[in-house]
Each structure stands twice: as C-alpha cells, then as structure tokens.
Amino acid sequence: PARGDVLPALLFVDLDGFKPINDTLGHHVGDALLREVGRRLVDAVRPADTVARLGGDEFGILLDTSHTREDAVAVADRVRLAVGQPVTLPGHTAYVGASVGIAFAADASGEPEALLRDADAAMYAAKAEGGDRVRIYSGDMTAAVGARVRTEAGLRQALADDELFVVYQPIFGVASGEVIGVEALLRWRTPDGRLVSPAEFIPVAEATRLILPIGRRVIQQACRDAARWDAARPSDGGLLMSINLSAIQFADDGLLGEIQDAVRASGLEPRRYQLEITESVLMRDADSSLHTLEALQRVGARLAIDDFGTGYSSLAYLRRFAVDTVKIDRVFVEGLGRRSDDTAVVEAVISLARSLGLMTVAEGVESEEQLALLRALGCDAAQGFLLGRPMSADDVDRLLERPVARTS
Numbered sequence: 001p002a003r004g005d006v007l008p009a010l011l012f013v014d015l016d017g018f019k020p021i022n023d024t025l026g027h028h029v030g031d032a033l034l035r036e037v038g039r040r041l042v043d044a045v046r047p048a049d050t051v052a053r054l055g056g057d058e059f060g061i062l063l064d065t066s067h068t069r070e071d072a073v074a075v076a077d078r079v080r081l082a083v084g085q086p087v088t089l090p091g092h093t094a095y096v097g098a099s100v101g102i103a104f105a106a107d108a109s110g111e112p113e114a115l116l117r118d119a120d121a122a123m124y125a126a127k128a129e130g131g132d133r134v135r136i137y138s139g140d141m142t143a144a145v146g147a148r149v150r151t152e153a154g155l156r157q158a159l160a161d162d163e164l165f166v167v168y169q170p171i172f173g174v175a176s177g178e179v180i181g182v183e184a185l186l187r188w189r190t191p192d193g194r195l196v197s198p199a200e201f202i203p204v205a206e207a208t209r210l211i212l213p214i215g216r217r218v219i220q221q222a223c224r225d226a227a228r229w230d231a232a233r234p235s236d237g238g239l240l241m242s243i244n245l246s247a248i249q250f251a252d253d254g255l256l257g258e259i260q261d262a263v264r265a266s267g268l269e270p271r272r273y274q275l276e277i278t279e280s281v282l283m284r285d286a287d288s289s290l291h292t293l294e295a296l297q298r299v300g301a302r303l304a305i306d307d308f309g310t311g312y313s314s315l316a317y318l319r320r321f322a323v324d325t326v327k328i329d330r331v332f333v334e335g336l337g338r339r340s341d342d343t344a345v346v347e348a349v350i351s352l353a354r355s356l357g358l359m360t361v362a363e364g365v366e367s368e369e370q371l372a373l374l375r376a377l378g379c380d381a382a383q384g385f386l387l388g389r390p391m392s393a394d395d396v397d398r399l400l401e402r403p404v405a406r407t408s
Contacts, residue, residue, distance in 0.1 A: 008105045009072040011061040012119035013041065013079060016097035016131035018057040019209075020251040020281075024288045025092060032089050033096070040082040045075055060116070069104065076100045076134040084132065092287070097132035099123050104137075121145045128203070151204045154190070164188050164214060166221045168396050170388040171240070171361060174375050179399060181240030181274070183383065184222040185390050186214065206246050215249045216258050223266035223273065225393050229400065230272060239400075242274040242304065247281045250292060260299055270300025274325060278306045282321060293321055304361070308349060326353045328379070330364025336373045343373070350377050 015037065022030030034057065041051045041059055050062040061079065063072055083098035101122025103115050122137040124145050129135070158164055168182035188196040205211040226241035233239075249255055263270055275296060282289045282305065293303055304325035328349050335342030346362070353360045362374050365384030374382055388399065 008065050009063045009067060009069075010103050010105075010115050010119040011063065011072070011076055011079065012054075012101040012103070012116070012123040013059040013061065013083070014099045014123050014127060015057040015083065016099055016127070017247075018096050020247050021094050021096065022057075023248075023251040023253070024292070025089075025094075029089055029092065029094075033087055033094055036087050036089075037083055037096070040085075041079060044078040044082045049075075060119070072102055072104070073134065073136070076102055080132065080134060099126040099131045100134045101126055102134065102136045118142070124148065127207075148204060151196075151201055152208055152210075154196075155188070155201055155204060155208075155210055158188055158190070159210065159214060161191075163190060164217065166218055166225075167390040167392060168225070169383055169390045170396070170399060171242070171381050171383045172387050174362075174371070174379050174382050179239065180381055181242055182226075182396060183242040183276075184218060184244075186218055187390075202246075206248050209248055211246050211248050212252055212254075215246065219243060219258055220262045220265070223262040223268045225396075226272055227266040227268040229396070230269065232397075233400065238269065238272050240274055240302070241268070241272055242276055244276045244306065245281075250277055250281055250289075255292075256295055256299055259296070259301060263300070271302060273300070274302040274304050276304045276306040276327065279308055286320075290321060293323070297322065307363075323358065325359040325361060327361045327363055330384075333362050333364045333370055333374075333384075334366075336370045346374075346379075347377050350379050354378065 018030065018033070021033060034053070038051065038053060038059070041061060045051060045061055045063070048064040048066065052060045052062075054060050061075070063075060067075070080098045080100055083096060087094045087096070101119045101124070103118035103122060105115055118137040118141075121141040121144070122135045125141045126133045126135040128144070128148075135141075165187055167185050167187050169185060170179050171181040171183060172178065173180045186198060186202070188198075188201055190196060202211075205214055222241050222243050226239060230238035245255075259273070259275075262268075263273060277289075277293075282293075296303060302324040303321075304327055305321070305323050306327045307329045308326045326349060328346055332342045332345045332349075336346060337343065350360050360380045362370075362379050362382040363384065365371055365374065365382045366386050368386070370384075371382060371386060391399070
C-alpha cells in the first residue's frame with residue numbers, strides 16, 4: 001500500500017519510429033533494436049523495479065513503493081533520453097524515440113487493470129503531442145483514448161463504405177500564372193455530412209496502418225484523374241500529379257508495385273507522377289531512404305522533399321537524394337516580407353535548388369505580397385489559398401478550361 005506521496009507507479013513506454021525501421025530493415029534488425037532498448041530500460045531503473053516487454057514495441061516498467069511521484073517522472077525522463085540515443089546495429093545506425101505514460105496506483109483505485117489502462121492512455125497522449133515526451137495520466141486522457149478508438153472504428157467503416165475521397169489543390173507557375181500541377185489530398189465525409197479533419201484521422205490511419213489500403217486508393221484515383229486531364233490537354237504537356245507518402249507507406253515493400261500497377265492501369269505517363277516525402281521521414285535512416293528513392297526513380301516517378309527546411313542535415317543530403325522538387329514549408333512562406341530570417345531562408349533554398357537544377361514550390365501562399373516576393377526571388381511554383389483551395393476533380397476540369405489562372 002502507498003504511504004503519503006510514496007506509491008507504486010507504472011510507466012508505459014512505446015517506441016517512436018520503430019515500425020519504419022522494422023519494415024524497411026527487416027525483423028531481425030527490429031528484434032536486435034528491441035533487445036538493445038530492453039537493456040537500456042533496465043539500466044535506467046533500480047534493481048527493485050520491474051521491466052517487461054508488453055508486446056510489439058511496447059514496454060512496461062513497474063516502479064516499487066520506494067519511488068515518489070518526482071522519482072517516477074525522473075525515471076521516465078531517463079528512459080526517454082536513454083532510448084533516444086543512437087543504436088548501432090549490424091550495418092546500420094538507427095534512431096528511435098520513446099513516448100512514456102505514467103500512472104500511479106493511488107489514482108487507479110489499486111486495480112492492476114486500471115493502472116495499465118491509465119498508463120496506456122497517458123502514453124497515447126504523449127504520442128498524440130508528437131512523441132518523444134513524458135505525460136502523467138489525468139482523467140481527460142481516458143476520454144481522448146475513447147475518441148481515438150471511435151475514430152479508428154469509424155475510419156474502418158469509412159474505408160468499407162467508400163466515404164473517403166480525394167481533392168486536389170492546384171499548383172501554379174509563379175512566372176506564367178498557369179496551372180502546372182495539382183496535389184492530391186485525402187478527405188473524409190461521414191454519412192451525416194460532417195467533414196472529419198485530416199489532423200484527426202490521418203494520425204489514427206498511420207498508427208493502425210490503415211494508411212496502406214487508404215493510400216493505395218488515393219494513388220489509384222489520382223493516377224486515373226491525372227491521365228484523364230492529360231488526355232484532355234494533349235498539346236500542353238500535361239499536369240504534374242503530386243501525392244504525399246506517409247512514413248508507413250514509404251517503408252512498405254508493396255509501394256513500388258502499387259505505383260507501377262496504378263500507372264499502368266491508368267495509362268499515365270510516369271514522369272507526370274510526383275511522390276512527396278517529408279524531410280523528417282527521409283532523415284530517419286538516410287541510407288535506407290536512399291535505396292527506396294532510387295527504386296522509386298527506376299519506375300519513373302518524380303520525387304519531392306516536402307516541408308523542406310523543418311528537418312536537419314538536409315543540405316548535406318539534398319544532392320545525394322537526387323530529388324526533383326523542393327517544397328518550401330509554409331512556416332517560412334508565412335513570414336516572407338515580415339521576418340527577415342524567413343525571407344533569408346526562402347531565398348537560400350531557392351538559390352540552392354536552382355544551383356542543383358531542382359524545381360521549387362512554395363506552400364501556403366496566402367497574400368499578394370508573398371507571391372510578389374516569391375516571383376522576385378525566382379521561385380518556380382506556388383500553392384495556397386490565395387491561388388486555389390483544395391477542390392474536386394470536376395472543379396479542376398473547370399479550372400483547366402481557363403486560359404490563365406489567378407496568379408498575376
């Protein structure tokens with residue numbers, strides 16, 4: 001039994017970024033990584049504490065009654081920092097993080113099942129906030145986990161009932177003002193007409209790996225629409241169809257086959273297809289990412305680094321990755337003309353991309369001032385609410401009928 005502020009606690013540890021490593025490098029590498037993580041967890045606690053693997057990449061740490069609440073938080077921080085150190089494996093250096101949830105026995109009415117449930121809820125709260133952090137259980141977290149469970153159930157039903165659909169945000173040439181491409185974006189409308197925010201359902205789709213069948217449908221639909229637009233405009237070289245890949249998709253062995261099948265079935269010219277991968281995903285394991293990118297290029301797809309400037313070591317790897325397009329993150333575009341640092345970053349990225357022969361696309365353009373500065377800096381293309389909001393395929397048809405879009 002607990003005495004005052006001295007009480008047993010449970011730490012629920014879930015690894016951030018483990019699945020892409022396990023899927024890309026193989027289960028033998030994943031198992032070696034889990035063994036090393038287990039050793040680090042044991043080293044981070046005291047001999048009287050208990051460390052157990054709960055399944056997959058989840059671990060539980062039961063702290064004995066000699067720990068105070070402050071001690072439990074300190075242990076959780078030690079665990080997080082220990083897990084976050086590079087892991088040297090045969091032929092690879094891997095990086096993972098840890099989302100840690102803490103629950104105290106006194107708050108769980110002494111019931112083991114309640115203690116595990118609360119620690120699990122706190123871990124999900126840590127992961128929902130971006131991972132690599134520690135969270136202590138509070139009552140509202142149970143409701144949040146319940147909402148996540150309902151979202152997952154609804155998403156599975158939406159996939160079965162075809163409630164998910166694709167919209168397209170146009171991409172304009174900055175100098176010409178013409179539509180040069182579109183970015184495919186996933187949307188979900190429930191039977192009662194409610195649009196579910198992508199920020200609400202995309203993380204759930206990724207966590208449950210539902211993003212794989214969903215992503216397959218997006219690829220197929222986008223290729224069909226792009227091929228139709230190309231056929232309707234044979235004289236202007238066609239549109240660039242840009243599609244985002246999540247970390248789960250990027251690591252999936254079936255990705256290449258899915259792309260080849262979709263392109264073949266639609267008749268789309270492969271170089272009209274562009275895959276967007278975020279900088280952070282590419283940098284998780286640069287060597288593995290390079291192999292995947294080379295394989296994608298062999299099937300003819302163009303490649304874009306999304307959210308450029310928000311990751312790390314990107315300049316050193318930009319040439320090595322041999323991408324075709326750099327997308328300048330909206331956080332820098334938003335500060336154009338108002339914050340000198342952001343303007344300097346945008347100017348540097350455009351200059352670097354030009355020297356490497358890469359196309360630049362500015363995201364999140366919302367003002368004429370931003371567009372004018374991008375034009376002056378020599379940015380190739382732009383997208384954002386000023387130029388065109390995400391729209392249906394039918395609306396893209398009507399947009400393409402206009403001789404010149406609204407960018408000048």
